[in-house]
Amino acid sequence: MSPAWLFVLATVIAVVGIGFVFRKMMSTLEEGIIEKQMVTAESFQKEQSKFFLKIALVEIIPILFVVLGFTQLATYEVATQTEIVLPLAIVIIIAFFGIWSIVISRRQLLSNEDIPEQTKKLVNTSVFIGMAVINAFPIIAIVGILSMS
Template sequence: MIAPAWLFVLASTIAVLGILYAYKNIITIIQIRNENENLTTGAYSKLQSSFFLRVALIEAIPILLVIFGFIQMQSNDTSNNVALPLLTIIAILSYAFFNVFVSRNDALTNSADDPEEYKNFINTLTFTGLAMIMGVPAISVVGMFLF
């Protein structure tokens, strides 16, 4: 039986790396399309909707793992050390934040003469992606401190 803290780590890892992949993929698509054509607000909207759909699909398994972790916490009477799982989650989040900002900077530095709408969309998508990346790890950290 896996300790609940490690279920939270697994859920966080799957969610963070999956959403990071989806974020980097959507940034790449935006860069390629922006080089070939000027994107409209409608195109940005469709790309953002696609990103949200991918994130929802990616988070399905981590949410189930978090629920299973909470169920195991109820039946598991032994308290475990959460220092190593907590450090693992922090390391995964640090890796993801670093990659998000590197991708953002790459998208913005290659676009010196791009329209302001493009830059605003990249910034909006970056901060939305960061918020989504932090969702499951935040729940996991709270779950770890409950037992």
């Protein structure tokens, strides 16, 4: 198997898994807001701790695929440019999908107008953290695929 496809597989698993975990965290925050519970920094930190633990579990398999891809990189010879362009395009599309899913989650959560300003700040912080985490594997995959040529 081409190392590029290992990078694509790692990206798909990571983005889908992290996107699912992020949406779960946002829905938990939304439930707290709907039930008129005060979303404080402490409760938010608890949710973020759970979020990072779940991300660590989700990233185990993609890390193995990335390591395998980089180990195969030294011995693999690219026959055509299609072997690079197609996986690269798929990784970029998946990265945009990840960003889009986080933005949609944010919009759904902040659509409620009676959200306190502190809660909005906490949600925006989690959105930026989510974007960084969800795009880590696409960036690694792009670097790995481009190093094939």
